[in-house]
Amino acid sequence: MLESELRAIFAKHPEILCGFTDIPYSEYAAEYRSALVFAVPYGEQLTADDYSEERFENGIRSARIRLEAVVEQVEAVLRGHGVPYWVPPVAQRNETELRAPFSFKTAAARAGLGWFGKNDVIITRRYGPRVRLSAILIDADFEYGQPKLRSECPEDCSLCVDICPCKALKNRPWTPETPREEIIDYHRCNRMRSAFIPKLGRKSACGLCLAVCPFGRPAEEGAADPENADS
Numbered sequence: 001m002l003e004s005e006l007r008a009i010f011a012k013h014p015e016i017l018c019g020f021t022d023i024p025y026s027e028y029a030a031e032y033r034s035a036l037v038f039a040v041p042y043g044e045q046l047t048a049d050d051y052s053e054e055r056f057e058n059g060i061r062s063a064r065i066r067l068e069a070v071v072e073q074v075e076a077v078l079r080g081h082g083v084p085y086w087v088p089p090v091a092q093r094n095e096t097e098l099r100a101p102f103s104f105k106t107a108a109a110r111a112g113l114g115w116f117g118k119n120d121v122i123i124t125r126r127y128g129p130r131v132r133l134s135a136i137l138i139d140a141d142f143e144y145g146q147p148k149l150r151s152e153c154p155e156d157c158s159l160c161v162d163i164c165p166c167k168a169l170k171n172r173p174w175t176p177e178t179p180r181e182e183i184i185d186y187h188r189c190n191r192m193r194s195a196f197i198p199k200l201g202r203k204s205a206c207g208l209c210l211a212v213c214p215f216g217r218p219a220e221e222g223a224a225d226p227e228n229a230d231s
């Protein structure tokens with residue numbers, strides 16, 4: 001009943017990818033049995049050809065507004081059922097650790113929404129990495145998705161690695177056991193983005209390593225189709 005009501009919300013938003021997973025990897029596993037995780041496509045699905053930081057940031061912002069509206073609907077259902085839940089923050093705990101309290105990305109891979117690309121973000125078949133993730137921890141059981149257990153990036157693709165202006169990406173394919181540090185130097189990425197605070201009043205959204213990803217972008221004539229790549 002609870003699950004069908006939650007799934008009914010997403011049935012009204014077919015553009016949003018969603019799934020459920022258990023969360024044994026999380027420090028919140030003792031309080032909540034499951035996570036509902038979902039991916040809202042950015043307002044603009046930018047490619048390297050039409051990328052600008054401002055448009056990228058605006059696309060993220062519009063996805064956040066749509067995401068918050070969905071979270072409100074989910075919360076209303078959960079409150080109606082009297083089920084304990086928590087919406088973890090997106091923000092990282094601090095500038096040293098650079099980790100959020102709950103990993104949306106790990107939840108998304110476990111729920112089968114996508115895998116970690118060489119850019120350390122979730123790559124979905126439908127939108128590539130051009131999605132904003134959210135998760136809600138819920139103390140209830142659900143039918144869980146099929147976890148992604150390996151990278152589906154084409155073996156010879158390194159577009160995201162090559163375009164990174166600060167060489168933060170290490171060209172390492174992901175498995176669930178791969179530590180983050182072996183995929184990305186997060187401090188290097190963060191330093192580069194933070195250097196824009198005086199100019200923009202915020203970190204640069206950057207996103208070059210997302211815009212360049214061939215997954216989820218319109219097919220170009222003669223271009224390799226990652227959907228049909230060996231994976």
Ligand code: SF4
Nearest residue numbers: 164189206207208209
């Ligand atoms: S967000 Fe920018 S700086 Fe960070 S890894 Fe991607 S391309 Fe590099």
Ligand code: SF4
Nearest residue numbers: 117118153157160213
């Ligand atoms: S650009 Fe290539 S290597 Fe990077 S995440 Fe996308 S498919 Fe994977």
